Amino acid sequence: MNDFWIPVKRVMVHTLIVLLLAVLARFILPYPLFWQGFMLGTSVSLINGLILMKRTWQAGEAAESGKRARSTGMLQRFAAAAFAVLVTLEYPQYFSLGGTIAGFAVLPILSLVVFIFYYYIRHTKAGK
Secondary structure (H helix, E strand, O other), rough: OOOHEEEEEEEHHHHHHHHHHHHHHHHHOOOOOHHOOOOHHHHHHHHHHHHHHHHHHHHHHHHHHOOOOOOOOHHHHHHHHHHHHHHHHHOOOOHEEEEHHHOOOOOHHHHHHHHHHHHHHHHHHHOO
């Protein structure tokens, strides 16, 4: 499971960088409501990623020891996303629904890109 941690740490660091850039964009660029919603969605996306990472690690440990794995916490992740949408709908003067939904997609997109690059680099170096 050591190969699991390298790309996961990169995804988390890149997500935090995107969150920092969103904070800067909120003050520099127009449409602060969009960027505030984007920060909310990205934060929830990061929390959901951490939950999924923890549950995936636990499932790997259970598989190695021959035990039955627990669920991946889908209900927790859906509840966090629903809470963010409810906050956005309750306070439209502070958050944009489009920004929140766009923020939800940050971690899955970064995960896909980082894991593809990690796989590509690992297999091209191994082939030489």
